[in-house]
Amino acid sequence: MKTVLNERHLLKRAIEEGYVSTKPTDTIRVLIKHHMRNQLDKTQVRQEVDRFMASHFKFYHPLKWDGVIHRMINSYGKSGDLKLHAVEQAGVTEGELDAIRSLDHVEREKFAFSLLVHCKIANQLRDANANWIEADKDVYDDSLLVLPAKEKRLLIHHLAGCGMLRLPSGISSRKVQLNYVDHQGEPIIVLREFTDFVYHYLKWRGDNRIIECVRCTRLLQRTSNRSKYCRPCAHEVQREQKTHWKRSKWYDGEN
Amino acid sequence: MLTTDNQWVMDAIKELPAIICDQKIVDKKLVEEADLIQSNKDSMGDEIGAITNRATSMYDVQAGFVTDSMEYMELDKRIKLCQHYQQNAIDKAKGIKSLPMPRHWYQYRASNEMDKAAQQEEDVSGLNLRLLANKKPYFMIYRYAGLMKEYKAFIKQAEQNALNRFGMEIKKLILKAEKSEEEKKFLAQYQWLLPVTEGPSIMNRLCRKIEAALSFKPRQKRDSGFNYSILMSENGYGKKAYNQVADLYEEYVHETQTYRQLIKQGRADGDADSQGRQRQLFKERFRQMAYACCSNEEELCNILVELCYKSSRSKQFAWDISGEQMIRHLLRHSGGILHYPELDEYGEIEFGGERFTLRTTRMESQGEI
CATH class of the missing domain: 1.20.20 (F1FO ATP Synthase)
Structure with missing residues (x-):
């Protein structure tokens, strides 16, 4: 998931470590909000952001970024939305899961679940969101779909056909409104970690290939009987095993 | 002046009476600096190109109507009048005040208002909107x-x-x-x-x-199967230096892209000569940084070849930094024999409108390169 879920954390890293996120506009956004909250005027904010980017982002080119930063400052100055958002978790209720399960097509279900999680986050980020979500590449990527491109492009059509989505009237909008969001029920899946979150749905659905990493308890899809670790842990364990093997070899060699 | 006897062009020419636009004339006067300044100001943001484009758009709209229909004839009139408005736009620089092109020809809002005003005549209702040329x-x-x-x-x-x-x-x-x-x-x-x-x-x-x-043109194959090891020596390279040069390569690609964007937007500094000098300085800067990462010329060359030739990305970086070393490696692999094309009227190779013959020479020492 590419959406920044914790702007406060991002701001802290930017100020303390000079960190610039993979999408630099995310860092610029939190810096603008921060400086505007500190009552700096537009020119001062512009100078502060410029100074920060010049010293911490090696690909920064003032000419190239001038228009972007200028527009962002104007936009936040106008809207006045300077709150730093922090999404800690997203809960999915039984009613929502049942609605998704009724599609009876695993790939469409994964996509519907991904849309739902993105929608829940969007609702937390914007109070007046009313279950609208932009069905962009991020949603498709998080669905971990195993489908040909042609069929991927028809997923929204299928979901809208089942009455689960409402499409916008405009021709150039990518937004869809979810009709299966349940605001009342008790959540039975609570997501706090948003990497490969679709595995939580597959586990609930009864997919026995979904197992927990023995090291960090993150969910992963078993691809063989030897699968034990999630990808980051697998790298870590491999490195540790190699170090251990080398140490024991040198130790044995000395004796 | 351009002349042609091309039949296609000749057939497309319409024999029409010449259009003479009535021009307003300014009083004769001795031009002073202040007049030139004013003239420059008046010609800022001139509309000549925009009017030409609108006339071109009108041709496109016109093609959608039957010849001799009311809409067709009206657009024909408008296209002819565009020459008058072009003349007006040119005259603007001379300080002549003249009428601009009517907005309802190319602006939706003005066109809509015009149509609403003319609604009493039913047969021409919506005419201006139908003839609107608001897109390219x-x-x-x-x-x-x-x-x-x-x-x-x-x-x-x-x-x-x-x-x-x-x-x-x-x-x-x-x-x-x-x-x-x-x-x-x-x-x-x-x-x-x-x-x-x-x-x-x-x-x-x-x-x-x-x-x-x-x-229908087949796409060129990206992977030409070129064996790039002939540009390298057998001595290999270190991983640490490779990673450092790889970072430098990313920076080079990024800066080149940014510069290209500036040129595309017309925001790059200086004329062609000064841009050439900037390019030399740019190359030299990266050359020095690359040698700071790896001072061994042979090892650096191996790293650069591996970095640039294993993917389909630009090879310019390798040639900018280590071009001569790559030639040395090539010569070593060919036993010092160099084949090169020489301009020859009766040559077998034809390229760029010239003929060449392939010659062979032996390079005795590396100093000859």
Whole structure:
């Protein structure tokens, strides 16, 4: 998931470590909000952001970024939305899961679940969101779909056909409104970690290939009987095993 | 002056009476510096190009009507009058105040208001909106990069939207025999919001023909199977130095891209000569940084070749930094023998309108390179 879920954390890293996120506009956004909250005027904010980017982002080119930063400052100055958002978790209720399960097509279900999680986050980020979500590449990527491109492009059509989505009237909008969001029920899946979150749905659905990493308890899809670790842990364990093997070899060699 | 006897061009010429636009004349006076300044100011943001483009758009709109129809004749008149407005735009620099092109010819709002005012005559109701030339014709996407970008983004989104709503692409939707009300509404909205006009004007038809012809051209294979090890020595390279040079390569690619964007936007400093000098300085700067990462010329060359030639990315970085070393490696692999083309009137190789013969020479020492 590419959406920044914790702007406060991002701001802290930017100020303390000079960190610039993979999408630099995310860092610029939190810096603008921060400086505007500190009552700096537009020119001062512009100078502060410029100074920060010049010293911490090696690909920064003032000419190239001038228009972007200028527009962002104007936009936040106008809207006045300077709150730093922090999404800690997203809960999915039984009613929502049942609605998704009724599609009876695993790939469409994964996509519907991904849309739902993105929608829940969007609702937390914007109070007046009313279950609208932009069905962009991020949603498709998080669905971990195993489908040909042609069929991927028809997923929204299928979901809208089942009455689960409402499409916008405009021709150039990518937004869809979810009709299966349940605001009342008790959540039975609570997501706090948003990497490969679709595995939580597959586990609930009864997919026995979904197992927990023995090291960090993150969910992963078993691809063989030897699968034990999630990808980051697998790298870590491999490195540790190699170090251990080398140490024991040198130790044995000395004796 | 250009002359031609090309039959296609000759056939396309329409024998029409010459148009003479009534011109206003300014009083004769001795030009002073202040007049020149004023003239410069008056010609800022001139409308000449915009008027020409609007006239071209009118041809595209006109092609959608039957010859001799009221709409066709009205547009014919407007196109002829465009020459008058072009003349006016040129005269503006001389300080002559003249009428600009009527807004209702090219602006939706003005056109709509005009039509509302003329609603009492039923037969011409909506005439101005039908003749409105508020978009550039399709073929101009190849002239204006911004328009191409806008067009592509719109088409991509509209295609996905058509799939979302009707489960079919726009092409199929247009060809569908019996359309529902919603489908008709969608297509009308699509035509209305399209950033260009896709009328059957000659230029648009030519453009489509060229597109169709070029779309059958087989794509060049990216992987040419070139064995790049002949540019390297057998001594290999260190991983640490490789990673450092790889970082430098990323910076080089990024800076080159940024500079290209500046040139494209016309924001790069200086003329061609000064840009050439800047390029030399740029090369030298990266050369020094690369040698700071790895001072061994041979090892650096191996790293650069491995870095640039293992993917389809630009090889310029390797040649900028370590071009001479690569030639040395090539010569070592060929035993010092160098084949090179020499200009020869009767040569077997033809390239760029010239003929060449392949000559062979032996390079005795590396100092000769």
